[in-house]
Amino acid sequence: MMNQIFKKIYTTTILCLFFLAFVQAQTDSTRTLTVAGNCAMCKKRIETAAKMHGVETAVWNAEDNLLQIKYNPKKVQLEAIKKNIAQVGHDVDNLVATDESYAKLHECCMYPRLENGKIPEKKIVTTDNHDHPHTVTGVVVEENEKGDLKPIIGANLHWANLPTKNTRTNENGVFKLDHKEGFNKLVVSYVGMKPDTITIKDLHEVIMITAKGNVLMEVEVKGTRRSNYIDRMTPARLEVLTGKELFKAACCDLSESFETNASVDVVSADAVTGSKQIQMLGLSGIYTQLTVENLPGPRGLASPLGLNSIAGTWIESIQIAKGIGSVANGFENMAGQINVELKKPQNSERLFFNAYANNMGRTDVNLNLSQKIGQHWSTAVLLHDNFMYNKSMNFSHNGFRDVPVGNLFSGVNRWFYENGKGLMVQFGVKYLNDDRTGGQIDFNEKTDKGTTNRYGLGFDIERVEGFAKIGYVFPENKHRSIGLQLAGSNYNQKSYFGLNNYNSDQQNGYANLLFQDIIGTVAHKYRVGASINYDNYNEWYLKDQNFKRKEVVSGAF
Known part of the structure; x- marks a missing residue:
């Protein structure tokens, strides 16, 4: 009985296999197409384009320009295969590739265009095999x-x-x-x-x-570089602080990243708010341009407390240029320029966590995340949280807190896109919230604010910023490029100092268009561009004093 069952199963299986083979033979179809091309690079391109879903085999011959394909008509149409081949720049039968796709072919692949679906006849010299000058x-x-x-x-x-x-x-x-x-x-x-x-x-x-196969063994050359160095490739004196230099001052924001560097002085602007400013060449911070990836950094009303908003763990490198520099990024670099490069989504750590605490009650927590999405996209999130709640911190024993206490939170979400054909796009948003209270040790904001019971101060700052950078490198000339930089921010501050109130907000817009090329050789480069910077200030002091102004600066270089 069991033997009969196994025989039936075996017979049924064989019949099914024959049936599937018969169906496959009925569904598969073989065609020969005329596809114009020249060389082995054409062969690779044509066969790759032809092997769509539903195509089993595709073989192109450069001698007769014929493409043999075997495909399933139920899964893919013949016209769709032709269209896909034409899109990569090759004429096929009665379908002619566009001039744009043909122009993108390699110089060697510029074949004679098809005429009425046929390869033009070649005038071949048979007497000397073209053996003449x-x-x-x-x-x-x-x-x-x-x-x-x-x-x-x-x-x-x-x-x-x-x-x-x-x-x-x-x-x-x-x-x-x-x-x-x-x-x-x-x-x-x-x-x-x-x-x-x-x-x-x-x-x-x-x-x-x-x-193929005739390459010598690879020789690996390694070198070391100082954590800070002078860039010899630029005509101006440009000092670069790398990530290794920032590890020497592991805590905690941009203002503290210069503690090991003698080129930049960071001094306290006042002991009340704990704000800091940059000094270069003996001049105050308003004469030094601070940029973040060549876009406007904390400026205007955001300058006093702006250095505290950029976490040290976000920074990839810092470039310092003393003296009057290029106008490519604006006109504000009279004493010098400091440019901060943040970690990039496409090459930074997928996960980085950092925490710091000291005996003064200060705690910093940093989290960096990055992720590649597909072949062209990558994104990153940079988070920083600084909080200090030691309200009795008073090392001078004068009854006043040494620094304001509270919480500062800032974050960045940025995206990067590159299509491999010269187009690169970066964009993202930044957010900052700084809420702190200072004054006498026993000052209580809920009961003492606006009274003469105890002296206190406080500020609540919120800053939102958006930015975008669009660049294109011309494929036919890698030294020629064009770029557009865009940035916009809104800064809002609510603060009080004893009985006096001060509130302010600032809107900033920035656009910069750049074009760069060479003259003859890479020894002669030039750059042209145009930029515009817009600021709208609105300040309230006490109850009846209001100050408004707008500044619009445009220029070309």
Whole structure:
């Protein structure tokens, strides 16, 4: 009985397999398409575009420009396959690629366009195989383990008959070399690869030279750099503080990051609020421009307490330029410029946590998070919380708190996008909330504020900022770029000092358009641009004094 059951199961399985094979044979279809192209790079591009969902095999031959495909018509249509091939720049049958997609092809891949779905006839010289004085064109590429082809830039080529006359491949790996009658052996050499001599069979065609497996062993060179150094690549004196330098002063914000550096002095503006300011060349902070990634940093009404809002764990590096600098980022750098570079989403730690506490009752907590999303996007969140609640802190024993107590919270959420074709975009938001109280040790804000019982002070600050940076590097010229910088912020402060009240708010808008290129060689660069900066101030002092003003500064350079 069991044997009969197994036989039925076996017979049924065989019949199902035959049925599936029959159905597959009915559904799969084989077609031959004419696809224009020149070389092995074209082959890789065409076959990759053809292998859509539902396509089993796709093989293109450069000699006859024919593409053999096997596909399932129920999963993908033939016209969809053609359209996908045309989108990468190759004419296929009666479907012609757009001029834009054709222009994006590699220099070696500029094939003759199809005429009525056919490859134009070539006028081939059969008498001398084109063995006469003319210019030979070719390309040198390197094939990796995955089969991808990458152009080799700067490879040397010369005819074996004439070693003194040579040429080099350009940024696309393409070379042009004058040919004379009888020359058919081409010598190719490149740093890191063994030189080779190639016999050219058909001088009329584009010569394709592929390097693979002839790479020398990799040599790794390591070096060390000081935690702070002078950048020798810039004409102005620019001092750079790296992340290692900031570890020397592990606590806790931007104002304390300069404690180990002699170039910048950070002094207390007053003992009441605990605010600090930068001094360079003996001048106060209003003459020094503070930028965050070349965008306006804490400025205007935010200057007195702005240095406390940027956590040290956020900082990747700091660039310090003394003296009058470039106007590319504005006009406010009379005594110098300090630019702070924050950690980038695309290359920072996925998780970083830092905490600090001291005997004065101060506690700092920092959290950095970053994540890559897909191939082009990445994001990061930077959080900082500083709180001090030691209300009896009075080392001078004068009855007043040495610094105001309370809580400061700040955070940044930023995004980065790069499409690999020259376009880069960064944008994000920043938020700050600073709520502190100072004055006499036994001052109670709920019962003593606005009275003469005890002296007290307090401030509640909120600042919201948005920023964006859009840049484009031209693919045909990597030294040419254009960028747009945008920033906007709203600052609001409510404060009191004894019986006196002071409230203020400030709106700031900033835009900067930059274009950079070279003249001939990289030794001659130029940059042009235009910028505009807008400030709207509104201040209230006591009850009846109100001060308003607007400042709009535009310029070009």
